[in-house]
Amino acid sequence: MKVTVFVSPKNTVLDPQGAAVEHAMKSLGHESVEGVRVGKTITFKMGGSDSPESREKLDKLCDGLLSNPVIEDYRYEIEEG
Amino acid sequence: MKVTVFVSPKNTVLDPQGAAVEHAMKSLGHESVEGVRVGKTITFKMGGSDSPESREKLDKLCDGLLSNPVIEDYRYEIEEG
Incomplete structure (x- = not known):
């Protein structure tokens, strides 16, 4: 399966990189x-x-490695094949 | 309008950050x-x-500021409102 994980800073958290890009725009x-x-x-x-087991694995991966759950949210999309 | 720009390294370009994440996984x-x-x-x-003019503006923004067209591809999604 093909997985795409989207990680974004939580709305309540300052995003200095975003602020810099906004300034430049x-x-x-x-x-x-x-x-x-x-x-x-x-x-x-x-x-x-795509199964409950693989989603559980993915949640662990996202929480532990791919995002920092204190300041970031994540969601993922799974495509078969 | 709400815009989401997705920037990704071109397939032919090495992605050291991706390689590091893969190793960690x-x-x-x-x-x-x-x-x-x-x-x-x-x-x-x-x-x-969403109009041809605003898409032209967005293409310029993406090409000139948000991505490096030599090594990255981009696409964007526009949501009204």
Whole structure:
């Protein structure tokens, strides 16, 4: 199965990278831009198929390695094949 | 409109961050993981609505600021409201 994990900073957490990008966009003339947040995506292939067991594994991976649950949220999409 | 830009390393480009994550996943016991790639997402709000003009603006933004077209690909999704 093909997995895409989306990790984003929690809404309540400051995102300095997003603030820097917003500043840069505004100085390039895109004044109407606001609320820029920068997150990451991790895509990979993994053995097995979409099942409660593999979702449990994925949750552990996301919580323990791919995101910092104190300041980040995650969600993932699974594509078979 | 709400815009989400997805930036990912081109398939032909080495992704050392992805390789590091893959190594970590494997040492945590997820041996079947392969082809890990790490990209980023940039979400923001912008004035105006989905139109050829705003897509042209967005293409310029993505090409010039949000991605490095030599080594990265991008795509974006636009949500009204």
